[in-house]
Amino acid sequence: MSEEMNVKVDQDFREGDIVKGVAARVEDKAVTVSIEGAPFDGIVPISELSSLHIEKASDVVSVGDELELIITKVEEENFVLSKRKVDAIKAWDKLEAQFATGEIFDAEVKDVVRGGLVVDLGVRGFVPASLVEDYFVEDFEDYKGKTLSFKITELDKDKGRLILSHRAVVEEQKNSKKKQVLTGIKEGDVLDGTVQRIAPFGAFVDIGGIDGLVHISQVSHDHVEDVNSVLTKGQAVKVKVLSVDPESERISLSIKDTLPGPWSNIEERVTKGSVLTGTVKRLVSFGAFVEVFPGIEGLVHISQISHKHINTPHEVLKDGQEVQVKVLDVNGAEKRLSLTIKELLENPEKEEEFDYELPEETSGFSLSEVIGDRLKGFK
Missing domain, CATH: 2.40.50.140 (Nucleic acid-binding proteins)
Structure with a gap:
């Protein structure tokens, strides 16, 4: 906690002092707190309880909770206090350090608003829709209450501006995994993969953190006109690595080479x-x-x-x-x-063969005599 966060312990209470209070009464729009040593109680308006919008004070505070507060106004027999500003003072120091180092941290998505997500980090953090994932998300309702990893992409304490990105974390993790895969595979390896995208010229297959291209000519032993007729998105396939180019992060794959060829057996x-x-x-x-x-x-x-x-x-x-x-x-x-x-095919030029039957009894006659008699008729 910075020097300006020293908690007030004497009996002289002024605006800007940090004090500790105990929630004595919780109403819909305010919390009444008792402050040790103070001549009277203080009020924390609902707008000063959190950096986020809340419907009822009881959503974030219960009777008996001890709160660290800053006095924003001293009125006759009353203090107006803020928990939100104390949280912000403590939060900015930590956030500035995280921003400087590029630290990745986890946080819960508190709300879904038009254009993105809202995260409470002691100050309101906003995640634009374009920085939620590395792909298009149509509906963010399922993200409310979900814990995600974030990096700070923009911070302006004076303007109270804090922009977070989950997409940056996803891309960083994918790039790290890509490098591991690229250095771990070699030409000729047979791997398990999943079809990610189908294009007219082939299919992109995820082989564990990086996509490789199966050209249409490498999809099947048969001629393929349309890749969609053979593969579907999400389909599990085996692929053979044809080539690896670490510099361009290009991997050529073949499904065909893992299948029995048409000449098999x-x-x-x-x-x-x-x-x-x-x-x-x-x-x-x-x-x-x-x-x-x-x-x-x-x-x-x-x-x-x-x-x-x-x-x-x-x-x-x-x-x-x-x-x-x-x-x-x-x-x-x-x-x-x-x-x-x-x-x-029949041979039309084949000469007709003679097909004459000899008499069953041919004793006394020679073959030449029999044929000779038959030929007499052609004279």
């Missing part, structure tokens, strides 16, 4: 000689790539497209066409699938 699902239905995905000069399962394409070499000689696959096939293919070879390790369309 392909040799158990596809066997040589099996017939599949697929879709032509790409036509190139040397053949056609046909998708037979999501993410699995096999090559139909140009020589395996048709029995007829063709110069380009475009003569027979088109993109998006559905075709039947036969598996010629499958190699899961090299992710190669060789297919044929030709072997499932």
Whole structure:
């Protein structure tokens, strides 16, 4: 307590003196206090009980409470006193020290007003809406009575101005956690994460205090047009760290690399000689790539497209066409699938074979004689 806060102990009472009083009677709008050694009681108006607005004096004072007060006026057979001003004198010294050091402290939110929150620190502290959280808050009613951590961002004792920020504390804590995460992870790590935001180009995933980007190409083994069709905000996912840039605090992640690939166990699902239905995905000069399962394409070499000689696959096939293919070879390790369309088609150029039945009894006749007799009819 500063020198000006010395409590009055003699019998001469003047304005500005600090005294101790005991609440003798508590009414709605005032508290009557008895002061030791004083010739008469004093009155503390409700407006002088707290730096905050209160509806009834009994909300903050009960009969028998000992209060530290300052005499603001000496009237005939009465003192007018203030508890609020004593609290403020004691509070400003502490607040100035906290402001100078950037100290973080906890305090209860006493009220929610238009534009922000109110905190009682011996003086009225105001938390503007923009300094409550690091995200937009639509309704602050749930904050009343809640204890939060604060830093002082602005202090003017002469004007009685005290601005607090919870957002500054949150951001400071997040930055500290970011640095810990950035120094603790490396390329190739597989981590648990939570989807925080979804954008047209990918998703931001929280991996424990910092967000990393999963580009749309790294969401799934399948082609993804809309990230929302695959992921939802708040979804728990596993991610693989692709790269870390501590200076820019950028982390590239992949969900795809933590999932079984489409080629996984392909040799158990596809066997040589099996017939599949697929879709032509790409036509190139040397053949056609046909998708037979999501993410699995096999090559139909140009020589395996048709029995007829063709110069380009475009003569027979088109993109998006559905075709039947036969598996010629499958190699899961090299992710190669060789297919044929030709072997499932009839060959129109194949020569008709003779299909003559020999008589059941042919003793006495040679094969040449039998065929010769039949050929006579063509002369």
